[in-house]
Amino acid sequence: MILVDWQIMDRIRRGQIMIDPFEPSLVQPNSLDIRLGDHFVWYRPGERVIDPYDRDSVLSDVDECRAREFVLHPGQFVLAETFELVALPDNIVASIEGKSSIARLGIELHQTGGWIDAGFAGSITLEMCNVNARPVKIYAGMPIGQLVFYTTERAERPYSAKGDAKYQGQRQATLSRYHENPRVGPD
Numbered sequence: 433m434i435l436v437d438w439q440i441m442d443r444i445r446r447g448q449i450m451i452d453p454f455e456p457s458l459v460q461p462n463s464l465d466i467r468l469g470d471h472f473v474w475y476r477p478g479e480r481v482i483d484p485y486d487r488d489s490v491l492s493d494v495d496e497c498r499a500r501e502f503v504l505h506p507g508q509f510v511l512a513e514t515f516e517l518v519a520l521p522d523n524i525v526a527s528i529e530g531k532s533s534i535a536r537l538g539i540e541l542h543q544t545g546g547w548i549d550a551g552f553a554g555s556i557t558l559e560m561c562n563v564n565a566r567p568v569k570i571y572a573g574m575p576i577g578q579l580v581f582y583t584t585e586r587a588e589r590p591y592s593a594k595g596d597a598k599y600q601g602q603r604q605a606t607l608s609r610y611h612e613n614p615r616v617g618p619d
Contacts, residue, residue: 433582433583434462434580434581434582435462435524435581435582435583436461436462437459437460437461437462439581440459440463440464440581441456441459443524443581448521448524449518449519449520449521449524449581450517450518450519450553451464451516451517451518452516452517453515453516454516458575460578462580463529463578463579463580463581464578464579464581465531465575465577465578466514466515466516466518466528466556466575466576466577466578466579467514467515467516467572467573467574467575467576468512468513468514468515468558468570468571468572468573468574468575468576469512469513469514469515469555469572469604469605470498470499470500470513470515470572471496471497471498471512471513471604471605472496472497472498472499472502472510472511472512472605473494473495473496473510473511473512473605473606473607474494474495474496474508474509474510474511475493475494475495475509476493476494476495478493480492480493484608484610484611485610485611485613485615486611487611490607490608490610490611491607494607496605499572500571500572500573501569501570501571501572502569502570502571502572503567503568503569503570504539504560504561504562504567504568504569504570505562505567506562506563506564506565506566506567507561507562507563508561508562509559509560509561510560510561511557511558511559511560511605511606511607512557512558512560512570512576512605513555513556513557513558513603513604513605514555514556514558514576514577515555515572515573516555516556517553517554517555517603518548518552518553518554518555518556518579519552519553519554520548520549520550520551520552520553520581521550521551521590522550522551522586522587522590523550523583523584523585523586523587524550524581524582524583524584525547525548525549525550525581525582525584526547526548526579526580526581526582527546527547527548527579527580527582528541528542528546528548528556528558528577528578528579528580529541529546529577529578529579529580530542530576530577530578531575531576531577531578534576534577537564537568538562538563538564538565538566538568539560539561539562539563539564539568539570540559540560540561540562540563541558541559541560541576541577542558542559542560542577543559543561544559545557545559548579549587549590549591550584550586550587550590550591551587551590551591551592551593551594551597552590552591552592552597552599552600553592553600553601554599554600554601554602554603555602555603555604557599557602557605557606558576558577558605596612596613598612
């Protein structure tokens with residue numbers, strides 16, 4: 433079941449969903465608007481292949497900054513953080529969706545990583561891309577997306593209890609940690 437406005441407010445008031453800082457005016461009929469933080473990370477253009485199992489290739493040729501505004505150029509991919517920290521209990525999951533007004537500028541908010549597991553706590557890393565033919569300026573603090581909350585049965589092993597919860601407690605735009613997974617497949 434998708435939570436509606438009064439259910440979102442109720443669960444935040446009772447501490448079941450933690451949003452910090454929480455701004456009540458950001459509650460929408462079926463979601464909670466989230467704002468863009470000020471930390472951005474991106475890969476410099478180049479020919480070096482990124483191997484998800486190779487930590488050095490994932491972490492090399494990367495730039496980052498903290499900024500009140502950021503110009504996202506056509507075709508550019510950038511990781512960004514949410515201004516809000518989010519913590520979910522073991523029976524609520526969330527998905528992050530773009531705001532239509534931002535999408536109409538050509539900004540994609542997440543590529544495929546739009547799911548937030550029950551038990552997650554931290555800032556959310558946004559996987560942003562500009563598919564417009566023109567640069568688009570984005571601002572720290574602007575509502576950039578929305579969280580849709582779903583109630584579920586209680587997870588037996590929520591994200592916070594997993595030994596391999598690589599992103600638990602993250603506090604900024606975070607590069608892939610896929611290299612921490614055991615390598616599988618042909619050798």
